Amino acid sequence: MSALGVVSPQTMHFATPLPLQSGAQLRDYTLMYETYGTLNAQKSNAVLVCHALNASHHVAGLSNADDPKSLGWWDNMVGPGKPLDTNRYFVIGVNNVGSCFGSTGPMHINPDTGKPYGASFPVVTVEDWVDAQARLADQLGITQFAAVMGGSLGGMQALAWSIRYPDRLRHCVVIASTAKLSAQNIAFNDVARQAILTDPGFHGGNFYAHGVVPRHGLRVARMVGHITYLSDDDMAEKFGRGLRNGKYQFDFGIDFEIESYLRYQGDKFSEYFDANTYLLITKALDYFDPAREHDGDLTKALAGTKAQFLLASFTTDWRFAPECSQAIVKALLNNKRRVAYAEIDAPHGHDAFLLEDERYMNVVRSYYDRVWQELNESNAAAGKEAA
């Protein structure tokens, strides 16, 4: 049970086209979002939480009172008394465009054709998402976030915020993330994409019209992805060479526990996730590289940032290893930005950023305590000035 209880999403429609990095534009779009806590009178306590690949605007609380499984994806982090305390902060979760949880995506009708976008949904980037989020902030009257925060792909969005809108956030919290994918990361993403693209049920992305879903492709995509979220040690401990039925079956069904687990994860995922969204989001991951337009120099890319930073990584995360976070920290140190960096020795691989770990939670909690202290000091100073 979540301390936030049941929360309901809201939608906001944007009629002004969103220009995209690709040169295309999204003619009009809707964003699905949730908020927790109360925006203060100065509108200075807002925190934007950006989601990763398969998550959504539903960050915390229950979406369905009768379903304990409808808990938000970062409910252990966000809520009353949690590290990101909703008694203090006004927290916003937004579903990104191109996703499949309510914001405009490939399954929605393209106003130009009257048919679902399908494969014709424009390729969106991390920067495009950030631009869309900024417009939502405008509409909510938030000129400057107390913090923008995210893990993994969400961390990329937070980092992009600090570069793109340096005056619009005071703190930038980047967890288990990276400033660019490695060739290995891209390779895994492409295996996942190929699985979807070559599924006969994909129908060139227009499977909606055929009343089918490229389930096999999605399943394999999720299985590959899931392997990269776990550490070797974690898998060895959870599954080892454990056998489902105690003995070898001498066929190609399920022998090992790990096979059973991955297939189950794949099946579950293929029932709720959209294949076009998977393609789009992995592309956004691959394309993210803010140093690219500075000859690969991340120090230059971060030279215009004004926020203070918190970065955290996990020692067994081989998808976005500590070295990836260290590269960001190094670039921030070169720019003399204020930055705190925690490297947490946790066994759970990339997934650790979503899991309960006292050291990790304490780091984030102390950071938000500090942000809160600063916020109160500046409110007090503003109060004095006004008086």
Add this chain to the structure above:
Amino acid sequence: MDYPHLQTLRADLAFIAHWVNPRSHVLDLGCGDGVMLDFLQTGKQCSGYGIEIDDALIPKCIQRGVSVIQQDVEAGLAMLPDNAFDTVLCLSALQMMKNVESTLRAIARVGNEAIVSFPNFAYWPHRVALIRGRMPVSKSLPYQWYDTPNLRCATIVDFKELAQEVGLEVLECVALDEGRPVTFLPNWRGSLAVFRLKKRTASR
């Protein structure tokens, strides 16, 4: 964090803080709970970073508003550009390092000045313990020989030699006892050696 508060918490740090110029950019190696940087930031308008490896101390630094980087000292130094700091602090940490010489060279690389402190092995109770045939155990060296984190034992005289060798000029050297400077027979009576060092610039 104000000066009297620092003095009650850590008299040695309060003494050393006098050697840090206001508004300087400071690196604190093995910054612990961040108390020194907290004071330097609020009391002397300094900026800078702390390097600390201990999980339990990272949130304490963060809560104080100290920019802490969780790395061991060597890895932390490797992340930093040349000549980045006015002053590098390495306080009661050097004796725990495996590669003292390369660490000192790295300190000279990233900083202009350095302040280094370590327990003085030549402190008289330590000498007495050795004369009696036992390894010294004291307030400044509170461990048994088999469980000490201190890998290196040095005296004030020893350190001067190494400092010269790695390109650091000794500006000042003070021996402290209970946080107070000892002027008479410092290498006997001081339990903590404190050096103020400056990078020697190559003469042309």
